[in-house]
Amino acid sequence: MVTVAPLEPAIQQSRFLRIDPERGRFLVHRSAYASPEVYEEEKRRILRRSWIILGHDCELPAKGDFIVRPVIDRELIFNRDVNGRVNAFFNTCRHRGAAVCREPRGNRKRFVCPYHGWAYRSSGELFDQNATFGYGERFNDDGFYDLTKVPRLEQRAGFWFVSFDPTVPPLEDYLAEAGPLLDEIAEHSVAGLRVVRGCHEYEIKANYKLICENSYDGYHLNLTHASYVDYMKTMVKGLVNIDIRGRARSLGNGHACFELRIPTGRPVAQWLPVWGEEARMQIEAKRSELEARLGAEKADRIANVNRNMVLFPNSIINDQQTILMRTVTPMAHNRMIIRAWSFGPADESPVLRRIRNECTLSFLGPGGFATPDDVEMLELCQRGYETSDVEWNDISKGYHAGEHPLRDENPHFDNELQMRAYWYRWNELMSAAE
């Protein structure tokens, strides 16, 4: 259970929050989304001092595999070196700065700068300057000119995270109660995870925190996604008992999720009649395997609970029809780039892989039946902030007079507890003495 400190007056009335326990109001100031100055401040105070997701171990199956990936405003080489070790380097030559890696991904034993030819091993060591004279023997005897590693790189359950702050607490502590939920994803299969080829990469003209809020917002489902709900009802005809149960959970340190028991089907491991008999047998076998390995309670949770999670401040992991990892790269206060990858068990059958891909596409992604409408809503919100003098956003749902805003006395999936947990943490970091 996440411990919740009593509200201090300074938090109730800060630059960014207004909490009114008598009225059950929780307000966030819109400058947090719409001000370029606030954005610069939060880059300094929050984004560069947190743990940010970089990728999953299974994206680098072989020694030498690399991926160039942006994190916040930095471009990194995420690779598995020839010794099998995973690294995160800044993609810049130590000589004059050119990018040493120009392909988005591939397999390389060395990175050679195209400008003057400085050459680095996959482990980052400079081993050649493409010069027969001009450098002494001791020039790099302390490794000063090796590729620069990101200050911190740690993993949990195969998910690799980086931090640009050498003093950040260990990832284990940072993740708090979100850590075991990542572990649970790793338990979908003893064979581990496999990333599906292809990435959904798209821009949203809105503040990056809006996609974080949207990712675990249960409240918007019925209206924003009315046309998707119509589609689902058509597709699952014969499935009458659509019973949605769920709750929002605060996981500590600003992390939160919402969990939903909803019969949308999952390759791991909830069958839908429209998927056919072959899929039914395979999903039932998967379900039995989960029960035998993990026990009935955990197997039920893995098979039937959809979970959307935001790891503060901007890493998104959804565990639903597929495992979806979303990185959120803020480009400005009102612009972001989303990158999303889909993961499934490494030993999943072709039938279930196909079902996984189809389910993922039909809802998620910039060509799906739902995500384009989310993008539309976020851009409408940003526009509202930038074309009005209205100052406050409301995230009070589920917060009643006299209650603590981070305790959900009557848990419900479409309450806004998860957002309050986020903003509470965000406000703490923005208000701390620098």
Add this chain to the structure above:
Amino acid sequence: MDPALLLRLRVEDFLYSEAALLDAWKLKDWLALYAPDARYEIAPTGEPEAATLASSEALFLVADDRERLEQRVIRLLKPSAHAEYPHSRVRHLYSNVRARNGADGDVEATSHFVAFRSKRSITATFMGQHLWRLAPHDDSFRIRLKRTVLDLDALVPQGKVSFLL
């Protein structure tokens, strides 16, 4: 007339009428051009092998069979398809059409396209290639495959594919 040239003209004529229905948002008429076993696909951006990837093995932007394509059309004609309410203005330009008779009686064609989408004073441009498989039908064709291969590394700045390419 040279039969190859005639085939290209017939295919071009058909594709232009397909584009005209898209630009006019006459999506039900557009859907009627698709065969019962049709597939409508938009391959992932940033994938060098997008033209040949199987949608069962990769994260496509769209990979519809005829049933889901119909659902897509139904959705796009509703006000609750928010990203396209009110409908954006779209314009599809097709060119560089090449067509040949395939072994199985279908016509295989490729064309280049640029599609513009305008909404709230913002215009997004999409460009790439279409791969077509067309089944002869009466004097015309029915579409069995339309695969879009975008010449884009990412949907930046386009943001989404909320209309039909």
